[in-house]
Amino acid sequence: MKKELFRQIPKVDVFLSDKELLEVLGDSPRPLLVKAVRDVLEDLRAGIAAGKVQEVDVDRIREEIKSELKKLLRPKLHRVxxxxxxxxxxNLGRAPISERVAEHLKEIITGYSNLEYDLEKGKRGLRYRNLEWILKELTGAEDVCVVNNNAGAVLLVLSALAKGKEVIVSRGELIEIGGSFRIPDVMAQSGAILKEVGTTNKTHLRDYESAINENTGLLLKVHTSNYKILGFTESVSTEELVELGRRYGIPVYEDLGSGSFIDVRKLGLSYEPTVQDVLKSGVDVVSFSGDKLLGGAQAGIILGKKEFIEKIKKHPLNRALRIDKMTLAVLEATLVYYLDEEKALKEIPTWRLxxxxxxxxxxxxxxxxxxxxxxxxxxxxxxxxxxxxxxxxxxxxxxxxxxxxxxxxxxxxxxxxxxxxxxxxxxxxxxxxxxxxxxxxxxxxxxxxxxxxxxxxxxxxxxxx
Incomplete structure (x- = not known):
């Protein structure tokens, strides 16, 4: 019985010339139809071998191939x-971008752009130039560097400023975020040496100070934006850490995680430090995401004092982690809204939601x-x-x-x-x-x-x- 059913299965070529299937295929590549036919026939053979199929129905096979072909023709990444x-x-793409930003993106990606071309001078320009003036205007930062995400930003900053040196961080701030991104692992990858101080729930300024030695390269503060430690706790403020760093001539870096340019308390939400607040505290470098509370594209934005940002820009990893024209277009168009806070609240979908x-x-x-x-x-x-x-x-x-x-x-x-x-x-x-x-x-x-x-x-x- 099984042998007879196997003999009844049409050859692949029969379906490759089927008019109904060719209509579904349209002008899409022929290998997609070949794959759909082979996958369906393979499932049919497996069903016969397992005794689950009792007849070979060509019309039914054709419908199954149609269904499989439609799945293959449909992009795997689509709107939900x-x-x-x-x-x-x-998991659903984080921040949606506005229609106007999307229109600007379409204009950029469907043609050529002045990504690294200075229109005024008629020669090669800087990729981040347009982002630099907006971010400096919004935050007062001396200099700017932007990479493909904040995890990359952390890796780059540690590699550029503290390779081979100790980085002091509170034990309560050794975070893990999605995708098993852990501060200790990134620290090891960067070549910096982790020096954890304090306890999970309490870290004092004296803990940082007692850990400082001739090989200390950086004081790191990590904002616990994705969890909170409650109860019997104590932590060192950014201002205190900055004062300590200045006293010993050690730069201070804060990983803000989900950075915001708007004080969320205006919307009745719990306090989160703004990027402007952190920079006003005197930190040398701060980094944060471009696609969380900022409401733009996935990116890692690094701001701070020129002497440190220059070192970060010149590091070889910066080239490997740099953003492309699509990210730059979305980020720039989104950041422009922040020049008028009321407009940002109205036009950026994250804030509207x-x-x-x-x-x-x-x-x-x-x-x-x-x-x-x-x-x-x-x-x-x-x-x-x-x-x-x-x-x-x-x-x-x-x-x-x-x-x-x-x-x-x-x-x-x-x-x-x-x-x-x-x-x-x-x-x-x-x-x-x-x-x-x-x-x-x-x-x-x-x-x-x-x-x-x-x-x-x-x-x-x-x-x-």
Missing amino acids: INATGVVLHT LSQSPAVIRERAEKLVELLKPRLLDKALLEVVEDESEVGGGALPLQRLPTYCVAVKPLSLSVGELDCRLRSCEVPVIGRIKDERYLLDMRTVFDEELEILANNLFRVLKGSS
């Missing part, structure tokens, strides 16, 4: 609807329910509920934001199955499960996504019976 309520969701009032979020939730209820009366129970959103992205870890969600209780399938099906939509939906209901947090759903979200839910739940 973030209904988790996590504003800076690392963080500053939304609960009333606006509730209105969006009620609109989604209005779109759904007439079509899903017998498929799911819908309710607008209060809940809490998160900032995410390793920023403000204790901050909870009041929000409203649409709670979906499917009647014909499990909540887990609903979650799985929504993730399989053409525009996938990512929400969260709580108390046996599927929550769609309206803080991170854009108004223009409501129709898509409603249609996805309708199609998924309609086919559940």
Whole structure:
């Protein structure tokens, strides 16, 4: 029986000339169709061998090849609807950029640009020139260097300023962030020597001072932006560390993690030091991310005193870690908004999402329910509920934001199955499960996504019976 089924499987060439499949392929590369055919036929053979397939249906094979081909033709990186309520969701791309910034990016990447060309002098220019004046204007920094992410910035700063020397850091600040990025590991990679002082919960100024010796190259302060140590704690302020560094002639570097140019307390959020605050404290170098609270592209921004930034710029790693034209275009266009804080709060999506009032979020939730209820009366129970959103992205870890969600209780399938099906939509939906209901947090759903979200839910739940 199995041998007969194997003989009935059409050859690959039969499907490579199939008109229906060629229509789906369009002008895409032929190897994609070849792969789709081979993958489907291989699965068919495996099914026959396992005794799971009892007949060979050519029409069914064709439909499976169509489905597989459509998957291959679809880019693996595509837009999703973030209904988790996590504003800076690392797994979902962190900060979305504004439409205007996207338009500027399209203009830059679809043609040539003056990336390293000085239009005034008619010769080679500096890649960071346009970023430099904006960042200096916004922060008062003497000099600027920008690399591809803040982990790279930390590695570069340590390599340029402290290779072969001891770097003193509080034991309570030896952080680990996503992707197993650990300060001790980066320190070892840079060639600097880790000198940890104090304890997990308490570090005093005297701990730093007693560790200083002739081989001390840097005093490092790491802002614990993705966690907090509470209770019986004590830490040394940036100002105190700067004063100590000046006394002994040792530079001070602060890794700020998720840097912000806006005082988040204006939005009713917990205090986070701004980049301007840190620079005013007198630190020699500070670095932070460009795609977290800043709301731009992934980048590691390094600011500080000219004598130290010059050393960092000249280090060979700077070339390896430098940003490309796309990152530069997004970052520059985003930073311009910060020249007018009110405009930044209005135009940068991260700040719009963080500053939304609960009333606006509730209105969006009620609109989604209005779109759904007439079509899903017998498929799911819908309710607008209060809940809490998160900032995410390793920023403000204790901050909870009041929000409203649409709670979906499917009647014909499990909540887990609903979650799985929504993730399989053409525009996938990512929400969260709580108390046996599927929550769609309206803080991170854009108004223009409501129709898509409603249609996805309708199609998924309609086919559940």
